[in-house]
Amino acid sequence: MIGPSQETVEAAVEVLLSAGIVCADLLVTFGSGQKNPWDSETEITIPYTEIPGWAPPGVEGHGGELSLVRMGEDNVLVMVGRHHYYEARSYESVAAPLKAACELGVRRALLTNSAGAVRKDLRQGDFVLLTDHILQQGPDLADLLRDAWEEGMVPTYWQEGATILRQAAQQGGIPLSEGMLLCVTGPAYETGAEIEMARRMGADVVAMSLAPEALIAWSLGFEVSGLSLVTNSPGTDGRACLHHHDVVEAALGMQPVLDRLLREAVPRMLPVSDRDGQGNNHSPRGQ
DSSP: OOSSOHHHHHHHHHHHHHHTOOOOSEEEEEOTTOOOSOGGGEEEEEEGGGSTTOOOOOSTTOOOEEEEEEETTEEEEEEESOOOHHHHTOSHHHHHHHHHHHHTTOOEEEEEEEEEEOSTTOOTTOEEEEEEEEEESSSOHHHHTGGGSOTTOOOOOOHHHHHHHHHHHHHTTOOOEEEEEEEEOOSSOOOHHHHHHHHHHTOSEEESSSHHHHHHHHHTTOEEEEEEEEEEOOOTTSOOOOOHHHHHHHHHHHHHHHHHHHHHHHHHHSOGGGOOSSSOSSOOTTO
């Protein structure tokens, strides 16, 4: 198994417990330029710098804060910003939050990111529900995690979560495409030839995150939904001149629609029918 040592995970959990985060039902992650849609429901916020093993993001537009959001009887962990594989050429800091969340009882995750369009009909401002991914980044992560899965298991995105997102989008009048994510190492934008290669591989969007988190979460027993926000698309010649600041600005412009979509969808993702009557379907560590 990859990631931080068990001692580091336990130290992180102790910090969260001390801050009042003792259990949770769902983890939601946000990427470049994205913000917490539940400011008014947020009860606790902790900077990553205060949590052992959680490396602070070194990329513009990644806030680097963990929040506890209260939704009725349920708790949602919200990560604003992430540490990418390319920042340290290691998956330890990618795995650390997922392992801590698992210790707190989380078994469902909604992972989001900002992504570039590969499919020709996608444009900036579109939302793409992920049906699968191709990981072309770092070492063979699936191979490193193989001992964590039952023999013959094929990781797949959570179908019920996808249905919930589709329904929420339809009810809110929000266009929602579906497609496959190509996850690359980065940090660089794709050339025209690379975009064409991604199309031939069957990808619809491309990014530098989310797929590793999905694989690690699956290895921990999570159900995982993935949602990409299209923040940039290639120009008419097959490529675009971009700076990361443009991606952040595009994501900020999409925030009101993202807020509407997630405020409608996320409460339905909480495991209400599975709860033991105490408001959580998993026993938190330390209780």
